Amino acid sequence: MRIDIDRDRLVGTMREQAAIGGTEGGGLHRLALSDADREARDWFVDCATAAGLDTRIDAFGNTFARREGTDPDAAPVLAGSHLDSQPDGGIYDGALGVVAALELVRTLDDRGIETRRPIELVNWTNEEGSRFPPAMQGSGVWAGAHDIEEEYAKTDADGTRLGDELERIGYRGDHPAEPREPYHAYLELHPEQGPHLEETGADVGIVTGIVGLRWAEITLHGQANHSGTTPMQHRSDALVAAADVVTAIRRLPGTLGERTVATVGSLDVQPDSVNVIPETVTFTTDLRDPSEGVLETAVARMEAEVAAAADREGIDYEVEGTMHAPSVDFPDRPVEAVADATADLGYDGRRMVSGAGHDATHAASVCDAAMVFAVSEDGKSHTEDEFTSWADCYRSANVLANAALDLADAVGE
Amino acid sequence: MRIDIDRDRLVGTMREQAAIGGTEGGGLHRLALSDADREARDWFVDCATAAGLDTRIDAFGNTFARREGTDPDAAPVLAGSHLDSQPDGGIYDGALGVVAALELVRTLDDRGIETRRPIELVNWTNEEGSRFPPAMQGSGVWAGAHDIEEEYAKTDADGTRLGDELERIGYRGDHPAEPREPYHAYLELHPEQGPHLEETGADVGIVTGIVGLRWAEITLHGQANHSGTTPMQHRSDALVAAADVVTAIRRLPGTLGERTVATVGSLDVQPDSVNVIPETVTFTTDLRDPSEGVLETAVARMEAEVAAAADREGIDYEVEGTMHAPSVDFPDRPVEAVADATADLGYDGRRMVSGAGHDATHAASVCDAAMVFAVSEDGKSHTEDEFTSWADCYRSANVLANAALDLADAVGE
Numbered sequence: 126m127r128i129d130i131d132r133d134r135l136v137g138t139m140r141e142q143a144a145i146g147g148t149e150g151g152g153l154h155r156l157a158l159s160d161a162d163r164e165a166r167d168w169f170v171d172c173a174t175a176a177g178l179d180t181r182i183d184a185f186g187n188t189f190a191r192r193e194g195t196d197p198d199a200a201p202v203l204a205g206s207h208l209d210s211q212p213d214g215g216i217y218d219g220a221l222g223v224v225a226a227l228e229l230v231r232t233l234d235d236r237g238i239e240t241r242r243p244i245e246l247v248n249w250t251n252e253e254g255s256r257f258p259p260a261m262q263g264s265g266v267w268a269g270a271h272d273i274e275e276e277y278a279k280t281d282a283d284g285t286r287l288g289d290e291l292e293r294i295g296y297r298g299d300h301p302a303e304p305r306e307p308y309h310a311y312l313e314l315h316p317e318q319g320p321h322l323e324e325t326g327a328d329v330g331i332v333t334g335i336v337g338l339r340w341a342e343i344t345l346h347g348q349a350n351h352s353g354t355t356p357m358q359h360r361s362d363a364l365v366a367a368a369d370v371v372t373a374i375r376r377l378p379g380t381l382g383e384r385t386v387a388t389v390g391s392l393d394v395q396p397d398s399v400n401v402i403p404e405t406v407t408f409t410t411d412l413r414d415p416s417e418g419v420l421e422t423a424v425a426r427m428e429a430e431v432a433a434a435a436d437r438e439g440i441d442y443e444v445e446g447t448m449h450a451p452s453v454d455f456p457d458r459p460v461e462a463v464a465d466a467t468a469d470l471g472y473d474g475r476r477m478v479s480g481a482g483h484d485a486t487h488a489a490s491v492c493d494a495a496m497v498f499a500v501s502e503d504g505k506s507h508t509e510d511e512f513t514s515w516a517d518c519y520r521s522a523n524v525l526a527n528a529a530l531d532l533a534d535a536v537g538e
Numbered sequence: 539m540r541i542d543i544d545r546d547r548l549v550g551t552m553r554e555q556a557a558i559g560g561t562e563g564g565g566l567h568r569l570a571l572s573d574a575d576r577e578a579r580d581w582f583v584d585c586a587t588a589a590g591l592d593t594r595i596d597a598f599g600n601t602f603a604r605r606e607g608t609d610p611d612a613a614p615v616l617a618g619s620h621l622d623s624q625p626d627g628g629i630y631d632g633a634l635g636v637v638a639a640l641e642l643v644r645t646l647d648d649r650g651i652e653t654r655r656p657i658e659l660v661n662w663t664n665e666e667g668s669r670f671p672p673a674m675q676g677s678g679v680w681a682g683a684h685d686i687e688e689e690y691a692k693t694d695a696d697g698t699r700l701g702d703e704l705e706r707i708g709y710r711g712d713h714p715a716e717p718r719e720p721y722h723a724y725l726e727l728h729p730e731q732g733p734h735l736e737e738t739g740a741d742v743g744i745v746t747g748i749v750g751l752r753w754a755e756i757t758l759h760g761q762a763n764h765s766g767t768t769p770m771q772h773r774s775d776a777l778v779a780a781a782d783v784v785t786a787i788r789r790l791p792g793t794l795g796e797r798t799v800a801t802v803g804s805l806d807v808q809p810d811s812v813n814v815i816p817e818t819v820t821f822t823t824d825l826r827d828p829s830e831g832v833l834e835t836a837v838a839r840m841e842a843e844v845a846a847a848a849d850r851e852g853i854d855y856e857v858e859g860t861m862h863a864p865s866v867d868f869p870d871r872p873v874e875a876v877a878d879a880t881a882d883l884g885y886d887g888r889r890m891v892s893g894a895g896h897d898a899t900h901a902a903s904v905c906d907a908a909m910v911f912a913v914s915e916d917g918k919s920h921t922e923d924e925f926t927s928w929a930d931c932y933r934s935a936n937v938l939a940n941a942a943l944d945l946a947d948a949v950g951e
Contacts, residue, residue: 319767336766340812351919352801352824353749354732354893357791359917364802365788371781378770388765389777391810399753399803399822399860401920409812411765447812480767504772506764507814 126535127469130225130232130526132519138224139518142168142208143216152509153210153220157251157262158186158287163294165208169223169248176230178246182298185266185273186250186291189300192230194243195536200309202240202533203492204229204525205247207263207484211255215316215511217518221499222314223248225522229529241534242309249484250296257287259448264484266302268491273302304491310459310532311488314497314525316513318481320504327475329521330498331464335479335486336384336413337420337452343370343431346441349396349404361440364394364403369434370427374410377426382419386480387412387427415452415478453486459495459532466527472520481506497524539948540882543638543645543939545932551637552931555581555621556629565922566623566633570664570675571599571700576707578621582636582661589643591659595711598679598686599663599704602713605643607656608949613722615653615946616905617642617938618660620676620897624668628729628924630931634912635727636661638935642942654947655722662897663709670700672861677897679715681904686715717904723872723945724901727910727938729926731894733917740888742934743911744877748892748899749797749826750833750865756783756844759854762809762817774853777807777816782847783840787823790839795832799893800825800840828865828891865891866899872908872945879940885933894919910937 145168146153146161155161166188173180173190180190194201206222226246233240250263257279265271277288291297322330347363371389378385392408412423428444435442467474479485479496488494499521502512513521558581559574561567568574579601586593586603593603607614619635639659646653663676670692678684690701704710735743760776784802791798805821825836841857848855880887892898892909901907912934915925926934 317767318764320769320772321767338766349921350917351731351894352803353751353799353826353895354730354734354919355799355917356733357788357799359733362788362801364784364805368781368784368788371777372785375770375775375778375781386766386768386770388775388813388815390765390807390812390814390816392777392805392807392816393810394803394805397804397806400801400824401803402801403803403805411813413766481764482766504763504768506767508762 126530127527128232128236128530130228130523134231135224135228135519135522136515138227139216139220142220142224146210148213148509150509153214153216154212155208155210156212156256157209157253158290158294162209163296166248166296169208172227173246176227176234178230181300182296183267183300183302184298185263185276185302186296186298187263187267187302188248190246192244194240194533196241199242200307201243201245202529203245203247203308203311203488204529205249206313206315207249207252209251209253211253211507213509214507215509217316217511217513218506219252221316221513221518225314225525228522229526232526239536240530241536244529244533252484256281261482261484261487264487267304268487269303270487308492311485311492311494312459312525312529313483313485314499314521315483316511317498317501318504318506319501321477322475322498322500323502323504325475328472329467329474329524331460331467331474331476332455332479332496332498333460333476334415334455335453335482336415337417338448338450338482339412339420339424339446340448341410342445342447343408343410344443345406345435347402347404347438350402352400352402355402360402361438362402363406363440366434366438366440367392367406367408369437370430373430374427377423381423382414382416384478385414385419385423387423413480417452450482450486453489455489455495456493459493462528462531463495463497463524466524466531470523470527472524497521539943540940541645541649541943543641543936547644548637548641548932548935549928551640552629552633555633555637559623561626561922563922566627566629567625568621568623569625569669570622570666571669571703571707575622579661579709582621585640586659589647591643594713595709596680596713596715597711598676598715599709599711600676600680600715601661603659605657607653607946609654612655613720614656614658615942616658616660616721616724616901617942618662619726619728620662620665622664622666624666624920626922627920628922630729630924630926631919632665634729634926634931638727638938641935642939645939652949653943654949657942657946665897669694674895674897674900677900680717681900682716683900721905724898724905724907725872725938725942726896726898727912727934728896729924730911730914731917731919732914734890735888735911735913736915738888741885742880742887742937744873744880744887744889745868745892745909745911746873746889747828747868748866748895749828750830751861751863751895752825752833752837752859753861754823755858755860756821756823757856758819758848760815760817760851763815765813765815768815773815774851775815776819776853779847779851779853780805780819780821782850783843786843787840790836794836795827795829797891798827798832798836800836826893830865863895863899866902868902868908869906872906875941875944876908876910876937879937879944883936883940885937910934910941
């Protein structure tokens with residue numbers, strides 16, 4: 126059985142959510158646990174209630190909405206994403222996955238379709254990690270990757286505790302933040318956030334897994350001194366050593382897997398004065414690859430480059446691993462459900478590995494998971510300019526709906 | 539005629555000034571035009587008055603104290619330095635030059651020595667430039683290098699106007715901020731702020747000039763994007779381009795003059811997030827050499843490196859020159875006065891070019907100028923750990939006193 130979602134209703138619902146925390150630049154400022162996030166959460170609960178779903182909120186604010194199946198013992202299919210945004214994010218990232226899941230149950234209701242398995246929608250707490258670290262926090266707590274008390278204690282830049290904010294906005298729920306039963310599958314639709322689909326002319330992405338990721342913070346301890354009076358041979362310049370590593374990191378992927386990416390995104394110099402030799406430089410490295418073996422090699426080479434660069438300037442250093450996310454291979458069953466739906470709908474689907482982490486990373490440790498990617502214009506992401514055409518929103522949501530229906534077993538088919 | 543200053547009084551006077559704005563770490567926090575700076579200025583005026591000198595304050599707060607000579611038409615000899623400090627500076631930088639000049643007139647008084655030329659002491663306003671840009675501001679205004687109204691309008695990090703602060707601390711004087719008569723010579727004693735004297739085992743530095751300096755601020759405009767989903771070939775990473783330039787700047791002196799120094803001291807990354815490719819990087823370059831020809835080559839090579847690095851990442855850039863100080867060659871007469879005094883006192887003097895700018899840079903555009911350098915332990919500077927032994931303070935102040943006496947023509951010799 127194939128269904129066709131209501132494109133106009135999908136677009137209308139996307140616009141409704143985009144009005145909550147909307148920016149003048151046409152994007153979203155809807156940080157996790159802010160007032161705007163509360164408003165978006167309330168809107169989601171209202172939509173789910175209007176669709177006749179039972180909603181429940183867990184102790185970390187993850188919000189579930191359940192459409193019962195005909196088999197009371199069947200494990201449910203979970204579908205959703207997140208409604209929080211980056212500080213200057215776009216209107217699609219996260220929201221498209223939640224809206225598409227809503228549109229799925231509305232379409233089933235329109236058509237009077239029952240499923241053997243329950244279908245649950247989910248809005249995860251704090252996927253972005255922009256206000257409180259880490260990213261994918263709510264799904265991580267739910268999947269048991271993080272301790273809930275430690276995450277409650279996280280603070281934002283103003284020192285506000287996450288737990289207090291959750292309480293304040295009324296989303297510290299009564300249900301335990303954990304899977305309350307076995308789940309059959311988790312499906313998530315998300316914009317690609319990269320250029321791959323657009324470049325290959327594909328309609329949708331059939332996501333077969335998520336790259337592994339290693340983050341580190343590196344500190345180099347040079348010696349501050351006067352830039353005019355200190356001969357070059359007397360210098361221990363922390364920024365020079367850091368620059369060597371930045372260059373090496375840029376070169377690293379070309380010597381490893383063809384899908385390796387490596388980035389130095391953040392760098393801080395102290396004392397940061399035009400005429401003082403840099404004493405301390407702290408910077409981050411972000412290494413990703415679908416292969417754990419390649420990642421291990423990448424980390425080893427990065428560390429060797431740091432050691433060599435520090436040695437050249439005669440300085441000490443520290444390397445601290447700050448995030449270690451193993452690569453995820455989605456199992457065949459849900460991936461093929463996505464692939465079959467794509468093919469049946471006549472879309473050109475492209476199999477690909479996600480370069481970004483998603484809530485599906487954690488969900489995949491609880492049950493079979495898979496993802497659908499929508500085309501991102503120019504691959505733009507985490508910016509107000511993020512763009513997915515309504516045609517692409519429709520196509521990808523249609524794939525999500527049909528794959529979910531397949532996994533949930535339409536009754537009477 | 540040779541004189542011998544009072545070592546104990548010199549040390550005592552150094553300690554007196556070090557108590558004003560002194561830090562727990564044994565250094566100074568005496569930013570220009572702060573309350574501590576006012577207190578240091580008042581102390582200087584009190585010392586000068588106690589020594590029977592006529593003090594006058596100019597419209598930019600530069601404070602002069604005059605000991606008359608026997609010839610009312612003779613051009614005076616000017617000697618001094620500055621009492622303001624870096625945020626965490628040492629107790630010698632600047633203050634040693636002012637205290638040594640005070641000790642000169644006290645010694646002349648003790649000995650009843652008259653000079654044909656008047657001797658003027660000076661405490662220049664804001665040599666450090668840490669609170670209000672630029673460095674060497676007071677002497678620059680006095681020498682006509684800066685427009686006084688433009689400098690009044692400079693603001694500190696809190697937005698406070700320099701002119702208002704000058705008024706507030708009571709040091710916006712009635713005298714025009716300009717040389718009120720021709721000067722015969724300017725002499726300044728200063729710690730070396732580098733390791734050269736200590737390394738060569740010299741007692742004092744006979745400074746023959748000041749290196750030329752070129753500062754620039756470079757901005758690279760890359761493209762922000764997701765670090766996980768953006769393939770390496772799609773990136774325009776501003777930090778990678780900046781790192782290429784930092785590396786090239788480190789290499790530059792080795793291909794130019796043996797006294798060339800080149801530094802990237804300040805660097806800022808935007809948006810500065812672990813998982814976002816750097817969009818904008820702004821950094822400074824500081825290039826110095828005694829030769830203007832070498833400096834021109836250094837600037838051209840720096841700009842070529844910026845262009846090449848930006849081209850490799852496919853990004854735009856701007857290079858803005860922010861400071862251009864030509865190299866200064868001190869004339870023979872005052873330099874030989876310093877050299878003769880050094881030799882007569884039996885000290886091992888080393889001729890050298892200053893790698894740092896000093897108020898003498900501007901004074902040299904008004905009259906013959908020269909400098910004496912005191913040994914800096916380990917070349918440490920602009921830190922609380924800055925150190926010059928009392929023995930070295932004494933020796934260098936003795937050289938200053940005798941060179942100044944020579945230039946001022948002792949009467950009855």
